[in-house]
Amino acid sequence: MPKLHTQFVCQECGRTSVRLLGRCPSCSGWDTMVEEVINVSTEKRSNRPLSASGSKPIRMDEVTDETEERWQLDLTEFARVLGGGIVPGSIVLLGGDPGIGKSTLMLQVATEIAQNSPVLYASGEESARQIKMRAQRLSRTEKKDVSSEKLYLLTETNLDVIFSHVEQIKPALLIVDSIQTVFLDGLSSSSGSVSQVRECASRLRELAKSVGIAVFLIGHVTKDGTIAGPRVLEHIVDTVLHLEGDRFQSYRLLRSMKNRFGPTSEVGVFEMQERGMEQVLNPSEAFLAERMAQAPGSSIAVTMEGTRPILVELQGLTSPTSFGNPRRTTNGMDYNRLLLIIAVLTRRIGLCLSDQDVFLNVVGGLRVEEPAADLAAALALVSSLKDHPVRADLALIGEIGLSGELRWVSHMEIRLREAQKLGFKAAVIPKRLRANFATPEKFEILEARSLDQAVKMAIKIK
Ligand code: TYD
Ligand code: MG
Numbered sequence: 001m002p003k004l005h006t007q008f009v010c011q012e013c014g015r016t017s018v019r020l021l022g023r024c025p026s027c028s029g030w031d032t033m034v035e036e037v038i039n040v041s042t043e044k045r046s047n048r049p050l051s052a053s054g055s056k057p058i059r060m061d062e063v064t065d066e067t068e069e070r071w072q073l074d075l076t077e078f079a080r081v082l083g084g085g086i087v088p089g090s091i092v093l094l095g096g097d098p099g100i101g102k103s104t105l106m107l108q109v110a111t112e113i114a115q116n117s118p119v120l121y122a123s124g125e126e127s128a129r130q131i132k133m134r135a136q137r138l139s140r141t142e143k144k145d146v147s148s149e150k151l152y153l154l155t156e157t158n159l160d161v162i163f164s165h166v167e168q169i170k171p172a173l174l175i176v177d178s179i180q181t182v183f184l185d186g187l188s189s190s191s192g193s194v195s196q197v198r199e200c201a202s203r204l205r206e207l208a209k210s211v212g213i214a215v216f217l218i219g220h221v222t223k224d225g226t227i228a229g230p231r232v233l234e235h236i237v238d239t240v241l242h243l244e245g246d247r248f249q250s251y252r253l254l255r256s257m258k259n260r261f262g263p264t265s266e267v268g269v270f271e272m273q274e275r276g277m278e279q280v281l282n283p284s285e286a287f288l289a290e291r292m293a294q295a296p297g298s299s300i301a302v303t304m305e306g307t308r309p310i311l312v313e314l315q316g317l318t319s320p321t322s323f324g325n326p327r328r329t330t331n332g333m334d335y336n337r338l339l340l341i342i343a344v345l346t347r348r349i350g351l352c353l354s355d356q357d358v359f360l361n362v363v364g365g366l367r368v369e370e371p372a373a374d375l376a377a378a379l380a381l382v383s384s385l386k387d388h389p390v391r392a393d394l395a396l397i398g399e400i401g402l403s404g405e406l407r408w409v410s411h412m413e414i415r416l417r418e419a420q421k422l423g424f425k426a427a428v429i430p431k432r433l434r435a436n437f438a439t440p441e442k443f444e445i446l447e448a449r450s451l452d453q454a455v456k457m458a459i460k461i462k
Helices: 040-047 076-081 102-113 128-139 159-169 194-211 232-236 283-288 335-348 371-386 412-421 451-458
Strands: 006-010 033-037 091-096 119-123 151-155 173-177 214-220 239-244 251-259 267-273 276-279 298-305 308-320 328-331 356-362 394-396 426-430 444-448
Touching: 006 194, 033 194, 076 251, 076 267, 076 276, 091 102, 091 194, 091 232, 102 119, 102 128, 102 173, 102 214, 102 276, 119 128, 119 159, 128 151, 151 159, 159 173, 159 194, 173 194, 194 214, 194 232, 267 283, 267 308, 283 308, 298 371, 298 412, 308 371, 308 412, 328 335, 335 356, 335 371, 335 451, 356 371, 371 394, 371 451, 394 412, 394 451, 412 426, 426 451, 444 451
Parallel strands: 091 214, 091 239, 119 151, 119 173, 173 214, 298 394, 328 356, 394 426, 426 444
Antiparallel strands: 006 033, 239 251, 251 267, 267 276, 298 308, 308 356
């Protein structure tokens, strides 16, 4: 009997060690090392002689253009995040919190593709009946009759068995729900461990590349927001998608974090409804739907999500601190950004916020990371403190610098056009110093050099 070789692998970062270490030297995680058996057959794979390899170089101009081969989808928001459709032979990882709607979204994609080509949905999490029930729930809205003749469901976690079914069915699309539940027999570590996840993903990748089927992997996300198991997984796949959203809101954002076939930071907006994920084709309208225009403390920012401008409402509230330290709370915006804005408001405008609790909220569960929303955030706070509304038909765009100056932001033209499209009449923007751009017609542009000027333009204090 051959001797078993084992090693200890950090489940967070993948570092290996021959001894059990309490603390991983690479990522400093405590108690993250797990013993795993080294599989000799998989370890030896790379040692094969060069001549045995079947690959052969081809000329660049002989390579077919993959963009023409993309599968278009009715679910255009999904296609857009992928860069214009599903690329055959690609492997995509879809991550997100539990219960956010990953399986629902993939099932919708699966039923759509299955109208033309066979699809295999391998689930290690739910039984075929459960998936069918979900599919029925989804199909109730569809106007067209969903024929699911070509959609095959498989409840299986053994990857070799899944492969044998792939050989039989020859699907165009394979969905593995989730990568943490599948395992390879050759490896004795439990499913979900780093080595299983990594090995399974590379096998699936080989499958995608060699047979030319598109593979989607669903992945769980750990508490701190990374895809469980591994960063290593992100290197193996072509595209990493992330489905996120506020648990208590129905909006879901699908972002691409890495994409070998299209732009990253592209965003698709969905709404989780009774009957599945509905795409939101005009997100700005959706995010502004419940706005009370004349309320103090509300302002409109135009942020860019990928190549698409989205108007969001920011709400600020200041209220006198009862005792102790004043509190600062943000929802949907960076906490430190709020502190910076408060500091600038205090020092450059002379606003007294040291005895006020400050709350800042991005409406609709969106996360705004862009500094271009600074101006809107600042004005929401000023408006709340002074108890005067911001002009209702005004959009606010600009980054705030530490000296209280307004700084130019990119894509100004696209932002302004989106604001106009949604019925806004004017915008406060930073003063143009270098940039030149075409302003939309019948749209008032108010240029402010500093935050102070912007406040005077946006809030009319009698
Ligand atoms: P699911 O796709 O199972 O999430 P994940 O695979 O990411 O864990 O979605 C689960 C949630 O979605 C569940 O709380 C119920 C809700 N849901 C709807 O609101 N409408 C629907 O049509 C479906 C299928 C699910
Ligand atoms: Mg699921």
